Amino acid sequence: MKLKEIIRSLDFQPVKITSPCPHYPLCGGCQLIDVAYPQQLELKEQIIKKAKAQTCPQLPVTVQPVIPALDTTYYRNKMEFSFGCKDENIYLGLKKRADFACVIKTDHCLLQSPIANQILQWASKYFTASFQDSTSPLYPYQDQPVWDHLKHKGLLRYLGVRHSKTHDQFLINLVISKDERPLFQDFITKLTAQFSQIVSVYITVQDTISDTAFSENIEHVFGTKTISEDLNGYQFEISPLSFFQTNTTQAKVLYQKILELADIQPQDLVMDLYCGTGTIGIYVAAKARQVIGIEEVEQAVTNARLNAQHNQVTNIEFYLGRVKNILKFNKFEPNVVIVDPPRSGLVPKALQRTLSLQARKLVYVSCNPVTLFHDLQIICKSGYQIKHFQPVDMFPNTYHLESIVVLERN
Ligand SMILES: C[S@@+](CC[C@H](N)C(=O)[O-])C[C@H]1O[C@@H](n2cnc3c(N)ncnc32)[C@H](O)[C@@H]1O
Incomplete structure (x- = not known):
């Protein structure tokens, strides 16, 4: 039995609270945000x-x-958001519950830090403007700016945001589908000027149809190669492909x-x-x-x-x-x-x-x-x-x- 089947088989009827998240229940990120925390623990x-x-x-x-x-909110130090596009507006978000081809605009995620949310909002605006601007190097991709999970084409795939809670520093990993890294120089310059907390940026080319932000084809393009996190007196350096407790x-x-x-x-x-x-x-x-x-x-x-x-x-x-x-x-x-x-x-x-x-x-x-x-x-x-x-x-x-x-x- 899978975890989801186990949950369905339980006779658990929690008292619902008002979800503090504007994206719930469409977004598939949090399943229990409308359940009081003590009851979440009972369910677990x-x-x-x-x-x-x-x-x-x-x-x-x-x-x-x-x-x-x-902490029950803003606790995650790492998240990966997919790009979506509606009426020429580019946005970032998580996958829709039970529909992995659909990206829900989730630019105010309660699991990650408020600055990470600001980064998502800024990147969405930047790309919306750039794909419509005929002088932008991204303009040639205006017909298919973001990855279509059914047709398997489109340039922008994911934005990975990693946050050192200890030092309030960010590592960004932009995942694209084609080796067009030079087109993103302006994005990186403006992003890092806008957010001084971003100390490290990578660009990954992920051209396979598999739905993952991981690829060995990753290049360090700005700042330090790692960010570090302190745990009870020990300091740990973290690279974008390394696992670290979230x-x-x-x-x-x-x-x-x-x-x-x-x-x-x-x-x-x-x-x-x-x-x-x-x-x-x-x-x-x-x-x-x-x-x-x-x-x-x-x-x-x-x-x-x-x-x-x-x-x-x-x-x-x-x-x-x-x-x-x-x-x-x-x-x-x-x-x-x-x-x-x-x-x-x-x-x-x-x-x-x-x-x-x-x-x-x-x-x-x-x-x-x-x-x-x-x-x-x-x-x-x-x-x-x-x-x-x-x-x-x-x-x-x-x-x-x-x-x-x-x-x-x-
Ligand atoms: C749940 S994480 C735990 C990492 C670490 N113990 C921690 O607390 O940060 C699992 C780790 O196993 C690694 N891994 C997965 N399959 C593996 C395998 N077959 N052999 C060795 N490492 C593997 C992953 O890359 C990941 O770093």
């Missing part, structure tokens, strides 16, 4: 219980109450909880699988003898190595590659393994090879209760027991939820 607990009942009802688990988020305030809570629950001993070798920019590994390294991180995105590993240096963490090393491959071709004997995979969970070979490490303790950090329980069932069959199950709300107003599960070998 029910989702976990239902996901468990569906997959592994026999597994003994005591789920702790969800740790609530400190809720900075709650990331501090999440990592502190991982550190506490992992209960690492001074002689422990700790593995941080799916390590992104090395955040969890660096965060726990002071407690451990040695930490090894594994991550498949090159930019993230480059960030991770620099992050370790800048934070003077010397007992950590990073491997670039897929978890299943690195574990196949190297021999490790960790005491504690922390896994934080993508929503899809661990692929069978990665799971089998993680289990064959035979660590004393496994800490599974997951943003998807469905794949989490699927994997937990296999992990428990192989001789681990769940010792602690701690949900942490990183995504208020949406039905998504993070969980930390601590398992020990019998």
Whole structure:
């Protein structure tokens, strides 16, 4: 069962409040913004219980109450908006609920910072004027200025906005469909003059029909290459393709909880699988003898190595590659393994090879209760027991939820 099906199957009838968002319910970004926050947390607990009942009802688990988020609005540090166009007016927005070909104008998103909203509004106005101006280098594209998700053509695709909450600095990634980067020089000059907080700009060419803002064809065109974020005294550099927890305030809570629950001993070798920019590994390294991180995105590993240096963490090393491959071709004997995979969970070979490490303790950090329980069932069959199950709300107003599960070998 998928997460959405689980939610539909629940008998949850919350008292509705007036949505503070002008784009709700058309926009598919927030599903619960018209539900009072305490009830959102109740729903999230029910989702976990239902996901468990569906997959592994026999597994003994005591789920702790969800740790609530400190901020319920303006909490995201990263968002990607699609371009849309109506009556020659270009706008930015999120996809319409249940209709991924339709972009809803969402230039006042309550999940991202107010300045990010101003950036969207400014960019919309700039492009509307430019495609109509015969002296603009963009004018030749006036017939198909924005990407059509059904016809698969059009120049402008996404605007990615990344915000360092610590330093109030922005990294912008403009995604276009053709290698026409020189046409955007004027845009970058005026955008960065308008918003002094923008310290870094990239342009990505994404010419495939797949609906993603990610592409290796990315070029740094302005300012610094990274922005940095501080988490409880550690500083992390972030590149546009690197994963970083999207809720900075709650990331501090999440990592502190991982550190506490992992209960690492001074002689422990700790593995941080799916390590992104090395955040969890660096965060726990002071407690451990040695930490090894594994991550498949090159930019993230480059960030991770620099992050370790800048934070003077010397007992950590990073491997670039897929978890299943690195574990196949190297021999490790960790005491504690922390896994934080993508929503899809661990692929069978990665799971089998993680289990064959035979660590004393496994800490599974997951943003998807469905794949989490699927994997937990296999992990428990192989001789681990769940010792602690701690949900942490990183995504208020949406039905998504993070969980930390601590398992020990019998
Ligand atoms: C949920 S993120 C966790 C990142 C990190 N632990 C953090 O807290 O910032 C998952 C990470 O796994 C990486 N990833 C996805 N599939 C992978 C694979 N097969 N092998 C290694 N890394 C992978 C992604 O690039 C991403 O950085």
